[in-house]
Amino acid sequence: MVYLDNAATSWPKPESVYQTMDQFLRRCGGNPGRGGHSLALAAAEKVEETRLLIARLINAPEKERVVFTSNCTEALNLGLKGLLKPGDHVITDCIGHNSLVRPLKKLENQGVRVTRILPCFEGFLSPEEMKKAIIPETRLIVVTHASNVTGLIQPIDKYGAIAKKHGLIFMVDAAQTAGMYPIDVQANNIDLLASSGHKGLFGPPGTGVLYLSERVDLEPLREGGTGIYSELEDQPQTLPYKYESGTLNTVGIAGLGAGIKFLFQEGREKIQSKVHFLREHLNKGLAQIPGVILYCQSEGSLKKGAVVSFNLKGWEPAEVGVVLDQTFEIKVRTGLHCAPVAHKTLGTYPQGTIRISPGYFNTLEEVNFTLEAVSKIAGAKAF
Numbered sequence: 001m002v003y004l005d006n007a008a009t010s011w012p013k014p015e016s017v018y019q020t021m022d023q024f025l026r027r028c029g030g031n032p033g034r035g036g037h038s039l040a041l042a043a044a045e046k047v048e049e050t051r052l053l054i055a056r057l058i059n060a061p062e063k064e065r066v067v068f069t070s071n072c073t074e075a076l077n078l079g080l081k082g083l084l085k086p087g088d089h090v091i092t093d094c095i096g097h098n099s100l101v102r103p104l105k106k107l108e109n110q111g112v113r114v115t116r117i118l119p120c121f122e123g124f125l126s127p128e129e130m131k132k133a134i135i136p137e138t139r140l141i142v143v144t145h146a147s148n149v150t151g152l153i154q155p156i157d158k159y160g161a162i163a164k165k166h167g168l169i170f171m172v173d174a175a176q177t178a179g180m181y182p183i184d185v186q187a188n189n190i191d192l193l194a195s196s197g198h199k200g201l202f203g204p205p206g207t208g209v210l211y212l213s214e215r216v217d218l219e220p221l222r223e224g225g226t227g228i229y230s231e232l233e234d235q236p237q238t239l240p241y242k243y244e245s246g247t248l249n250t251v252g253i254a255g256l257g258a259g260i261k262f263l264f265q266e267g268r269e270k271i272q273s274k275v276h277f278l279r280e281h282l283n284k285g286l287a288q289i290p291g292v293i294l295y296c297q298s299e300g301s302l303k304k305g306a307v308v309s310f311n312l313k314g315w316e317p318a319e320v321g322v323v324l325d326q327t328f329e330i331k332v333r334t335g336l337h338c339a340p341v342a343h344k345t346l347g348t349y350p351q352g353t354i355r356i357s358p359g360y361f362n363t364l365e366e367v368n369f370t371l372e373a374v375s376k377i378a379g380a381k382a383f
């Protein structure tokens, strides 16, 4: 079996992630903040250790500014709905995942104004267009760091500088980049950074994070038990508890901590260069196969994530996915990848694309096997 759907969730996880989660649940299975006994304290210690690791990874000034969520979707919802009020204006891209598009659409229906900037020919948002879109009501610039359809990486340092200059809040969806690309929230003036924990950070599903700078004070999405100030009926304002009501996914957070330790031990550059090598090999191999249409291959000055999107003439993307899975046991994603807006921008709506996303644990042999499989599929139908 070959797993090439790491943009959806990375798999397998490092061995230490499985071991940590197993041991954590057996030995530290208390509820952090919900008791002074040793199991609750052990769980709290692990949660705080993971928080610190994330803070180190993104250069957050304090670990308390890292809030655990159940995924990137929840982090984006918290950032957007916690910040924006009717009358506010937002500038965003046209390459976002539905987890950015849908909350923004809902807010738009409630009176928030949204300007969506189309990418230029090379695939990135022009900083000039972004500056032109700023009006007195603009409160937020929110961008997708790397598209999960094309993998193109946007120059967030440039957008962060614009936001800073104009006194705007800057938010980044780093679901596809956290762990794989350097992200420095302070150097890039990022006020809100949303990420999954289960992709490039090697954590398990059910983990995500939102970083908040001191410039933002969000309304929580929910109120409830926080384990602190239990005597108060009002939600505590202390970070991170203000946004972490209810029992945390402690097992997942422990696994996420092990994933980030693995990332530090292996070295981000090593991980990135292996995955990029596999992606380039895949790109070049696919480009040789008659009938393959590759998207966003001209990198120019841009960097690109570990995603290859393509179509095969004469085939629906879903058909190719089924044959890859059932005949060759190769797992890829097909269709719209929860990002219809990105496909409209790319011109691949409504059929979508076939998306192959290699990860650190894939091998060159697996990529070659996949190229052979696509070649056979391409040859099986005349077009």
Ligand SMILES: Cc1ncc(COP(=O)(O)O)c(C=O)c1O
Pocket: 007, 008, 071, 072, 073, 074, 096, 097, 099, 100, 144, 146, 147, 148, 173, 175, 176, 195, 196, 197, 208
């Ligand atoms: C760019 C992007 N943003 C957000 C998400 C949502 O992430 P999650 O599944 O962790 O909610 C994804 C998931 O694929 C994504 O690719």
